[in-house]
Amino acid sequence: xxxxxxxxxxxxxxxxxxxxxxxxxxxxxxxxxxxxxxxxxxxxxxxxxxxxxxxxxxxxxxxxxxxxxxxxxxxxxxxxxxxxxxxxxxxxxxxxxxxxxxxxxx
Numbered sequence: 074x075x076x077x078x079x080x081x082x083x084x085x086x087x088x089x090x091x092x093x094x095x096x097x098x099x100x101x102x103x104x105x106x107x108x109x110x111x112x113x114x115x116x117x118x119x120x121x122x123x124x125x126x127x128x129x130x131x132x133x134x135x136x137x138x139x140x141x142x143x144x145x146x147x148x149x150x151x152x153x154x155x156x157x158x159x160x161x162x163x164x165x166x167x168x169x170x171x172x173x174x175x176x177x178x179x
Contacts, residue, residue: 124175131175135168 108116142161149155 124178128172128175131168131172135165135172138165138168 110116110119138161142158142165145155145158145161149158
């Protein structure tokens with residue numbers, strides 16, 4: 074009996090999930106792509122250039138940290154791990170996520 078009720082409930086939920094939801098929210102405001110800055114340049118282009126420079130800087134820092142991590146790991150013993158090495162892995166992860174998020178934005 075309980076299994077029959079659970080099956081009917083699961084089937085009903087499946088059917089509800091397959092129906093198209095009614096979205097009553099307002100559409101996002103339209104932002105024109107050709108917004109110009111006071112100097113006449115396109116705002117989107119300037120943002121892309123700035124993000125590109127930041128990404129290059131982060132990639133350089135990421136490469137440097139990866140080299141330092143490799144050196145630290147080569148110097149250490151297999152059963153010894155320093156706090157500095159763990160911090161470098163956290164910094165590498167943070168930089169990689171920042172680069173990833175910046176590249177996925179546009």
